[in-house]
Amino acid sequence: MKSKSLVSIDQCSKEDILRILDNAQKFEENPNRRLLEGKVAATLFFEPSTRTRLSFETAINRLGGRVIGFQDASTTSSSKGETLKDTILMVSNYADLIIMRHYLEGAARYASEVTNIPIINAGDGANQHPSQTMLDLYSIRKTQGKLENLTITMVGDLKYGRTVHSLIVGMSHFNPTFHFVAPNELRMPDEQKNFCDQHNIKYYEHTDFTEDIINQSDILYMTRVQRERFTDLEEYERVKNVYILKNAMLEGSRDNLRILHPLPRVNEIAYDVDDNPKAYYIQQARNGLFAREAIICEVLGIEI
């Protein structure tokens, strides 16, 4: 990687991605390897995120490292007005690695510039969340046996959903075809469509979520229409129930189709889908552990 910190998926080359995914596969075969013996990792969650924090802390524990940190900035000196820089430099005195989630965009990049120890971005506002992208890529490769030439349909909030934006960047090395299914208000922004054009990536936009599109797909990537992203709550009420996947819609789908979702879901995947073998979102979250073990070793320069 260009930097020893992982701040954004676009700093990873194709080779970086494939190396991290290969290592994640080794961790799936055996998650318990004492590669962080004697090391201390700090998990600094300036904004709470239980799922991501538990996944990272489990990864550190399974690697034999120790964890320090906080899960709520209100109990730390940042609530007294300490700068992020000072907090990062203070923690850098103690830890070998910082994993951070922050509500401000660009916080992880700035942190990586003020300290000499590696930073892993566990989400900075609506900006980047590269370990999520890595686990998505891992799940896609694991279920499809490859990353090349796949048709991926993204459904829901494509305007504010950072996971889908990052997944486009991560998949851009592998000649994908995308279907973007979203209401007009939440359609894929021009910036991402321009990115696809520049990288000769085929994409099709739809406002209707139909079986015809599902039947062409290898991956169905569902996203939550998040209430907190809306300034206009009437608009939220209008679109929140539009893009719901029901089991009956999967009848004519490909055998290899798998349904992914970054979780938590609210109602965009009906519960009758859960028992369909094509539902993969729970296993997908489990893959996050292996991907994060691989990322931690990558930034620390540990060979597996």
Place this chain on the structure above:
Amino acid sequence: MAINKNNKELQVAAIKNGTVIDHIPPCHLFKVASLLELDKMKNNTITIANNLPSNKCGTKGMIKIADKFFDDKEIDRIALVAPNVILNIIKDYEVIEKKRVALPDEIIGLVKCNNPKCITNNEPMQTRFEVVDRETGTLKCHYCERKVQKDDIIIE
């Protein structure tokens, strides 16, 4: 004051030594003056002219500052609002160098990020922007990755 014989039609007085900033779009003249902090210069003779006829672009603005030579960082400030200006460096009434201003690849400080949730608006630190499109003057925040179009640029 000595006047070059070719300068019969000079509309503003010539300077002996200093900088003449020419071809400033009239609508940006005062912005350029402000970016160069001309209001803080106490000891330089400054001539500001606007809406002068121009062969190239209809009308133009012009600023002459005696005994002042700008360094590149100061010049970068102008490129943001007036990318086509020409700086004439004057020594002993002669133009010894014509400088074009150009947007640098990166702008450190100077521009404020428009995103209120950007770390740069919440931490005592310098902003940093990459110039992603010179033609349109589009910048991208190095931290929050938000793009800002030329017309929306806020100068700190």
